[in-house]
Amino acid sequence: MSPVPNSLNPLELIARRWQPSAAFVRRAALATVVMAVIIVVTGGAVRLSQSGLGCSTWPKCTPDSLTPTAAMGINGIIEFGNRMLTDVLCVVVGLFIIAARARHPRRRSLTRLGWAQFWLVMTNAVVGGITVLTGLNPYIVSSHFLAATGLLTVAMLSWKRACEGDEEPRELVARPVRQLAWLLVGAAAALTVIGTVVTGAGPHAGDAKKVHRIPLDWQEITQLHVDFVYIVVGLTVALWFTLRAVKAPAAPRRTVLELFVCLLLQGVIGYVQYFTGLPEIVIGFHMLGSALVWVCVLRVALSLRDRGPLPEEDPAGSVPTGEAEAPEPQPASALSR
Numbered sequence: 001m002s003p004v005p006n007s008l009n010p011l012e013l014i015a016r017r018w019q020p021s022a023a024f025v026r027r028a029a030l031a032t033v034v035m036a037v038i039i040v041v042t043g044g045a046v047r048l049s050q051s052g053l054g055c056s057t058w059p060k061c062t063p064d065s066l067t068p069t070a071a072m073g074i075n076g077i078i079e080f081g082n083r084m085l086t087d088v089l090c091v092v093v094g095l096f097i098i099a100a101r102a103r104h105p106r107r108r109s110l111t112r113l114g115w116a117q118f119w120l121v122m123t124n125a126v127v128g129g130i131t132v133l134t135g136l137n138p139y140i141v142s143s144h145f146l147a148a149t150g151l152l153t154v155a156m157l158s159w160k161r162a163c164e165g166d167e168e169p170r171e172l173v174a175r176p177v178r179q180l181a182w183l184l185v186g187a188a189a190a191l192t193v194i195g196t197v198v199t200g201a202g203p204h205a206g207d208a209k210k211v212h213r214i215p216l217d218w219q220e221i222t223q224l225h226v227d228f229v230y231i232v233v234g235l236t237v238a239l240w241f242t243l244r245a246v247k248a249p250a251a252p253r254r255t256v257l258e259l260f261v262c263l264l265l266q267g268v269i270g271y272v273q274y275f276t277g278l279p280e281i282v283i284g285f286h287m288l289g290s291a292l293v294w295v296c297v298l299r300v301a302l303s304l305r306d307r308g309p310l311p312e313e314d315p316a317g318s319v320p321t322g323e324a325e326a327p328e329p330q331p332a333s334a335l336s337r
Contacts, residue, residue: 015102022162022310025103025110028096029155029162032117035092036152037291039085043148044287046082047199048280052136052211054079058129086125093117096158105311107166113158120151138200138214145196152291156298167308173248180242181301184235188297191228195290197221203278222274229267232297236260239300252303259296266293 020028046052054068054075055061061068061080068076097114100107124147131140171178201218240256266289273282 011101020099029159032155036155040291051075051078058132142196165308169305
């Protein structure tokens with residue numbers, strides 16, 4: 001009698017028949033990063049086009065229709081299109097989970113990060129629904145954006161892990177330098193949070209109707225936002241000079257320069273939008289820039305340690321077709337260990 005398989009997990013069955021390359025897993029991880037950035041930008045487009053309530057309810061678009069009706073116009077199409085983009089995101093994240101699980105040797109850290117992305121997508125979908133049901137409450141809108149940023153963070157970690165090995169992390173610089181880098185990450189995170197407050201208090205509420213706003217002077221909050229921009233830029237410059245002084249590897253210094261260039265471009269966009277009366281298209285580019293700045297900040301922090309090369313392909317661990325071979329019988333003494 002043939003042995004009964006221990007599990008009928010679909011991911012296990014796929015892993016027996018498909019062995020993706022390490023390059024495929026890296027590309028799948030990078031795709032999740034790209035989709036996370038797109039979700040941030042399209043979410044901003046919904047707000048800037050005053051389509052936040054283009055669908056009047058959730059999970060349906062109207063009480064009587066799952067999809068937008070002709071009477072809802074372009075706003076309904078934009079809002080519903082953004083909801084459908086979540087399905088595309090789920091497909092991309094699902095592909096990464098499957099590829100990471102099917103890859104031999106199996107790397108549980110990658111599959112865990114993939115599932116973390118999936119649950120963040122599901123959580124943010126619910127938060128998005130609450131946003132609509134509460135009539136674009138600015139605090140919920142802010143949490144919606146921050147959850148999307150959390151997804152981008154985990155996607156970046158997934159991409160980094162897909163590009164490196166599983167050895168114990170080897171620090172490339174001394175502890176004070178790493179602390180400076182994480183201070184930069186903290187300042188950039190604060191910058192992002194303050195940016196959501198600016199959004200919640202500012203003039204672009206997300207819908208043409210009267211929408212509740214955060215009761216703060218948005219121009220004063222904008223000034224605080226600018227102050228943190230200077231802090232982040234200053235920390236970036238300080239980190240670059242520090243890395244040069246300690247003769248750090250070229251890769252971390254290059255990522256810091258990339259961050260500095262991204263910050264300069266984002267600063268130009270910020271000043272253009274402020275002095276031109278906050279046009280929607282420029283704010284859209286500013287939201288794209290905020291996502292890219294966060295990506296660059298994370299790359300800087302993650303570049304300061306090394307985990308060795310990717311694991312070698314494990315021919316013995318892969319079963320391309322058919323059923324897995326039955327395990328050899330083991331003596332009772334071996335099973336008890």
